[in-house]
Amino acid sequence: MKQVDVAVGIIKRESQTYICKRPEDKHQGGLWEFPGGKIEVGESVAQALSRELHEEVAIRVHSTEEFMRIEHDYGDKHVCLHIHIVADFSGEPHGAEGQQGAWVDIAALNDYAFPEANVAIINKLLEQS
Numbered sequence: 676m677k678q679v680d681v682a683v684g685i686i687k688r689e690s691q692t693y694i695c696k697r698p699e700d701k702h703q704g705g706l707w708e709f710p711g712g713k714i715e716v717g718e719s720v721a722q723a724l725s726r727e728l729h730e731e732v733a734i735r736v737h738s739t740e741e742f743m744r745i746e747h748d749y750g751d752k753h754v755c756l757h758i759h760i761v762a763d764f765s766g767e768p769h770g771a772e773g774q775q776g777a778w779v780d781i782a783a784l785n786d787y788a789f790p791e792a793n794v795a796i797i798n799k800l801l802e803q804s
């Protein structure tokens with residue numbers, strides 16, 4: 676089975692976070708996500724996150740804070756999500772690959788449909804807010 680390590684960023688400003696909609700043709704397509712992507716060979720989580728957030732939402736990440744790690748088996752794919760909080764960045768996030776994106780209240784995250792692995796992330800964010 677395919678196994679991937681993924682760097683995921685919770686882009687945070689006050690009580691909000693910036694989320695994107697996954698393209699329909701991708702794994703878990705049509706669902707909302709926290710921006711990020713696969714860690715390439717030789718990259719650290721922080722390096723992969725900076726690269727992915729620049730490609731996907733066009734921000735410059737200055738520093739990040741480890742939040743949690745989640746292993747999840749989707750049946751067709753096993754993912755290990757390395758999730759960091761990104762509160763220190765410059766630029767205004769937008770869907771740089773043409774995808775839909777939005778600043779949403781952390782308290783309202785359960786109103787959006789996310790991949791199954793994200794349940795634990797959202798629960799932890801809600802506990803802390």
Ligand SMILES: Nc1nc2c([nH]c(=O)n2[C@@H]2O[C@H](COP(=O)(O)OP(=O)(O)OP(=O)(O)O)[C@@H](O)[C@H]2O)c(=O)[nH]1
Nearest residue numbers: 681683701702703708709710711712713754790792793
């Ligand atoms: N970015 C991101 N990926 C997630 C989240 N939750 C989750 O299960 N994933 C899974 O993590 C895997 C890799 O993420 P990705 O598709 O963003 O990878 P990528 O940007 O490198 O895409 P690419 O393969 O088109 O280059 C996907 O299988 C996706 O379903 C999430 O909140 N954000």
Ligand SMILES: [Mg+2]
Nearest residue numbers: 710711712713
């Ligand atoms: Mg991605």
